[in-house]
Amino acid sequence: MPVNITTLGFDADDTLWHTERLFRLTEERFAGLLADYTDKNHLSERLIAAERRNVLHYGYGVKGFTLSMIETALEVTNRRVPADVIAEILEAGREMLTHPIDPLPHVEETLKALKPSYRLVLITKGDLFDQERKVTTSGLDVYFDAIEIVSEKSDETYRTLFSRHGTGPAEAMMVGNSLKSDILPALTAGAFGVHVPYDVTWALEHADEPHGIERFYRLDHIGKVPQLLARLA
Structure with a gap:
């Protein structure tokens, strides 16, 4: 009919x-920054858990993802994450916000x-x-x-x-x-x-x-x- x-x-x-590929590439970069503190799979699980909690507060998108990475970094290092790692995470977020559209x-x-x-x-x-x-x-x-x-x-x-x-x-x-x-x-x-x-x-x-x-x-x-x-x- x-x-x-x-x-x-x-x-x-x-x-x-394309969008999700950029998030996954940034997550790979994030895993490299925290490699001395935890393995990639555990870090990914913690990050997803943080995103699930935070989406109700920060909404969807790069800014919420960046804040979730920082929160996860604090968690897996027992709040001992170096300041330069936090700076790298923030820089990764800024780069995502200016990435070319494909x-x-x-x-x-x-x-x-x-x-x-x-x-x-x-x-x-x-x-x-x-x-x-x-x-x-x-x-x-x-x-x-x-x-x-x-x-x-x-x-x-x-x-x-x-x-x-x-x-x-x-x-x-x-x-x-x-x-x-x-x-x-x-x-x-x-x-x-x-x-x-x-x-x-x-x-x-x-x-x-x-x-x-x-x-x-x-x-x-x-x-x-x-x-x-x-x-x-």
């Missing part, structure tokens, strides 16, 4: 451009092809200043009718945004790499969900793929979204 989709929501990090394959041509026929809405979470920088630096902002930077992605978030910028969630589709943040809450809100997996997933974004939901689709790259829409029309 044909469906009428008027609005397309797109996640940003690891859907439109769009993923097929992204720009896909947005360009879809823009004439749909309302395109960028829906991302994280630090406001950093997300604004990435959106602008990417050059992809010209394709979007609206850009929403939110503190959390919930079913209510999608109901509100797809009603504000479109004709409601029933006629909207969310495209993203995170099942937990992009797909599952969008499906609960009544929208279509298109999962485009990225090769690295943050531990706090892991979730099981839904089954038996007709509005859920999985594509191996974003360039296949126009074909999916043509098939559904």
Whole structure:
């Protein structure tokens, strides 16, 4: 049965451009700084635990990640971490905040092809200043009718945004790499969900793929979204 989709929501990090790889590279650098105090696996476990605690206070993004690294460094060294290590962690965080934006394959041509026929809405979470920088630096902002930077992605978030910028969630589709943040809450809100997996997933974004939901689709790259829409029309 044909469906009428008027609005397309797109996640940003690891859907439109690379992000998680930079976090993992920085974590490798962090492990090297603390190698004299603990092994890499234990450090990773402590860091994830700190991020899980701190996301409620600092939100998502580089600043919260940097503070979590500092907290973890204090924990694993029993508060004896050298000042120069703290300085290195802070420098790593600053470098992340100025890192060039590297769009993923097929992204720009896909947005360009879809823009004439749909309302395109960028829906991302994280630090406001950093997300604004990435959106602008990417050059992809010209394709979007609206850009929403939110503190959390919930079913209510999608109901509100797809009603504000479109004709409601029933006629909207969310495209993203995170099942937990992009797909599952969008499906609960009544929208279509298109999962485009990225090769690295943050531990706090892991979730099981839904089954038996007709509005859920999985594509191996974003360039296949126009074909999916043509098939559904």
